[in-house]
Amino acid sequence: MLNPISLAFKKAKEEKRPALLTYTVAGDSSKKQSLEILKAISNYADILEVGVPHNTPVADGGQIQTSAYRAIKNGFKMNDIFKIVSDFKKSKNSKPVIFMGYYNMIFQYGENNFLKKCKKSGVNGLIVVDLPWPENKIFSKKCKKNSINFIQLLSPTTSNKRLKSITKDSHDMIYYISMLSTTGGKLKVSPKKILANYNKIKKISPKKNCVIGFGITEKTISNFKNTDGLVVGSQICKEINRSLNNRQNPVINVSKMVSKLRKKIS
């Protein structure tokens, strides 16, 4: 039987489109609202990345930092993230969930304890930004044992030798970082070049689902229709921020945005 993440990719493939992955920060702007946002966007997105807010994120740009700092300021605690996911999983339109965060949050929670809670609340995958290969070898094995997808990251600086080793050790899904940038950077590399790198990865590892993230927005997303999946994060976080500043409902605005994104790749 396919795991829910692979199943989501399969379904998108049957519809001849890339899977749409969204990223929002747990607890932004409040626990309740972040849950509502997840419920609303899961009508259009295939897989939901849920960011674990951290106050010293070394790979995130301004938009995601703003979301994370706001969530922490509004009282986010680690236990909340599991509650948000288990509540979301009970909703009728729930989709696979991937946690994305920094290793210290897992380390302090205790790796085993963290994975136990992930499994119990229905988390399907994990992206740990600052736990690269080979440092992640032991932890990724633990994830697999718990039927949780550990998603390896690849970047334009990853050497061919590393690429082969990392894809070999990866589970069903791989994440390709499109360019040298923190999250939320403007796409500064041509889609052609990004796709060339993407195809290189697919050639080495044809069976694994490879998504592209960083610099994917309403403007750029249609350049990447022939891929397994695409991640939009910062633009959504920015929209939450914009809505709050304009005293509008972020749930409605974000949901509209994700619906548009979906149309652009369908």
Add this chain to the structure above:
Amino acid sequence: MKLKKGIPVIDQGDKLGFWGGKFGGNFVPETLKKPIEDLEIQFNKLKNDKNFIRERDKYFKNWIGTPTRFIKLNNLTKHVGGAQIWSKVVSDANGGAHKIYNATVHCLLAKRSGKKVIIGDTGAGYAGKMLSMAAKKFGLKCKIFMGAKDIKRQQPNVKAMKKNGADVIPVYSGSQTLVDAVSECMRFWVANCDTTAMCVGSTVGPAIFVRICGWSTSQISRELKVQLINEFGEVPKKLKLYNCVGGGSSSFGFWNEFMDYDKKQVEFIGVEAGGPSKSKRHAAPLTYGSKIGILHGAAQYVNQNSDGQIEETESISAGLDYPGISPLHCFLKDTKRARYTAASDEEALKAYQIVTKYENLRPSLEPSHAFSVAIKEAKKLSKDTVVIINSCGDAYKDRGILEKKLGKKYVKSN
């Protein structure tokens, strides 16, 4: 956990860069793996390359000015009435602090690897000032990331950086101090690592930066050992080396050459920033038993809450105002080679007043923390004990704070 003899501490990490199996490492985004590996290969080769060492020593001697003075503080010794009190006046170095050693080495490495831009973080502004000086000297463009709060309180160094042609980029996130400056600098490197070299301003960050910085500041103890033998004919039988510890670059450099001596002969005392005496906040993770966590790419003892969010620190001294601590010091603490304690803001200010009253020396607020503990302990020590404090920074940068806290006369008279 054991410290090995005969092997430099910077080279005692394991394959993944962990000291004692648990401090340090490389908790970095995938994008930085390659530039870090490149830097590792380059540094491992050059640190044993005679030509490179000759080049380094040439700049250390002719440009930084080595050796810095080693002086006896006669009046202070008399006033305290116990051990002999000496100081290694590292603030003699070009630019006024120890940060120049690491900055120079990083610029030499950047130059050799063909990078045109170098970036760095700064708290007290010394790391930034020195990097801007070295970058200018070696013809590199320079960007310095500095917390907005620190920009306000360390204006003399900000002015110096700008005068040297560096871009000073204010960081407004979080507590707007060193911790945020380091994060922002790392983010910039993530986005520009193909063209840009990064200098981490202390013995913190991914393992390679810890090693390069420790290797660079070790100049201090190399000089001191020669000076001790010149003065006493040998390394004294009872020697105590006091140093402030923020990230830990000056203290590590001050101790490194004496690492293999028995601690009964050469004791290391690290003094962290205890913060205002009435505040619960501090920048002393080793003294107050903070838990191990990950900050800026390395596992270390760090001030954090139970969730793993890094906690805000508070200290009068911008250079010590950092929630974490070098993995090297975590290692030295757990192997019991060094002893760590803290001094409060008030104690540091008082020590500054005492030192400037009795001696023609004006340590910045960072080494004033070390003076505070040294003065207290020297009282109870025998006359044949040699106490040395690393005066690793000059108070010129602190004149604004000193004037506010102590009044104009303390700034004017010095």
